[in-house]
Amino acid sequence: MDFYSAALLQGLGYAAMGLGIYISLRIFNIPDITTDGSFTLGGVITAVLITSGLANGLVFTVAVTGGALAGLATGLIHMRLKVNPLLAGILVMTALYSVNLSIMGRSNLPLMNTPTIFDSLAFTSDPLINKWIIFLAITLLICGMLTWLLKTDYGIVMRATGNNEQMVRAAGSNTGTMKLAGLALANALTAMSGYLLVQYQGFADINMGIGIVISGLAAVMIGEALGHLFKTHKILYHVLLVVGGCILFRLILAFTLSLGLNPNYLKLVTALIVLFVLMVTRFKTSVR
């Protein structure tokens, strides 16, 4: 049971990253894979600053800003230098590997006995329940804020940008600036996941971001498949379904591991799950 409880908590931890992918891929229609790098960046900044004794609120701010800057870099390379967004993402992600390594100074940094957000925000004496409360509260807060943002006038322009750029320009908005803002937001959310998971697992690792973009993609796809089922276009539901997708994905992984699968095959299984979800959603859309 602990095993599945951990998977659920991890799912909540990855929710911000899943929502980041939702923003870049679904709202802006940009396949952004800076994610692997910005997730690790958020984690690495968190580990280094927490062990140096900085206040957690400040750690959060720096980690999220780091992610936003990474997204901005990808956006600027894509727009100013006219590089394909996928390639721009790969470039930044690759560069971030060195950046992350030099920030951390080593490939792995344990948090040891330094207090994390789970220690400084103690709602109950039971550490596991406390983790649940914090993860749930943060996830709901992000979902609420994101839904609100996407429903504002600015958010409507964001959503229109991924769908009909010509119309957005004719309606008086700079689509370039919009896309930069979107990529910054997406990667800030991703870095936030890194911030949370490093504190949850108690260490940062230079390889913690490998393949993370795929799991985010899977979460968005699962969420969408469920959205088709419920036939809804309400933003709040979409956002919640992405979170549901993150949790479901972790549960599926936990389940396959519990069958006795060699952990070396974890990424292979991840890829196969994503492929399966892709096929199912393709099949569904072609039937419709």
Added chain:
Amino acid sequence: MIELQSIHKSFHRGEAAEVRALNNINLQFKKGEFVIVLGANGSGKSTLLNVLSGTTLPDEGKITIDSTDITMLPEFRRSKWISRVFQNPLAGTVSELTILENFRLAAIRAHPKKLILGSTGRFRSLVRDKIAGLNLGLENKVEALMGTLSGGQRQALTLLMAVMDDAALLLLDEPAAALDPKTSVTIMQLAEKIIREHQLTAILVTHNLKDAAMYGSRIVLMSEGSITKDVLKNETSHPDAVSLFEWF
């Protein structure tokens, strides 16, 4: 008043295949004028529309709106003055947003896009009333996705959206050309009604002679990048489709 002074625009400049799309265009549009720009394919009428909207920047010349120089302003900055309806009936709206959200987008065209919830109950009933005037039965579907509507319905809504915010100039790029004959007539009549009711300065680009004869207060005929005729319509001069065909 909108003024174009000595506008030149060439494509493939300096190459053998150079095309002089606009050759020394001088035009003035008075407030409230409904101008039909008529011309064959390749006459430069679309380029004229594009230099006005900012999709294309001219090589030479000056464009002013109420004496503000907009010649080099990017497209999204001119939208403050210019409202547009495209030829593609799907281009003027966003499929994945609801009808209401599309109207919200149009209602803030000339305004800053703020972090506020603008689709209030008051806004919703305003939109519903406007849509009800179309008699298409769409007023109860404001929460439906735009993508679920037909091209004709979307173009009708695009026309309404064009006047949701102040506009010094309305540009219509053959808004009915991609629609079936019946819908096409409905759309043109709606455009005419909206222009009249809002006393808009409007430019309609078309190669449809019937529309050119039927609508507008002035006809500008273009050929090979130049203006070959510029006629005010009134009781004494009201060219019909046949005489327009002879001008061509």
